[in-house]
Amino acid sequence: MQSSEAEVVRVSREAICRGVKELMEGRKERIATEKSQALGEVVRQTVEKGGSSCLSLTKLVDQLRASQLK
Numbered sequence: 001m002q003s004s005e006a007e008v009v010r011v012s013r014e015a016i017c018r019g020v021k022e023l024m025e026g027r028k029e030r031i032a033t034e035k036s037q038a039l040g041e042v043v044r045q046t047v048e049k050g051g052s053s054c055l056s057l058t059k060l061v062d063q064l065r066a067s068q069l070k
Contacts, residue, residue: 046053 045051048054
């Protein structure tokens with residue numbers, strides 16, 4: 001066979017479908033993982049000292065303490 005000639009390879013429709021499905025599922029999984037990691041970082045920041053959830057909880061505790069002292 002000469003280098004200018006291309007070899008023909010036949011692939012079944014089922015094999016192509018399986019391959020495309022595997023690629024798409026892998027892509028969806030990767031996107032879901034990236035989104036969950038980003039969300040996890042946001043949540044981590046809110047509960048850290050100085051984060052919004054931490055500040056809200058501190059404010060609630062202070063209000064409860066103040067109401068018990070009255």
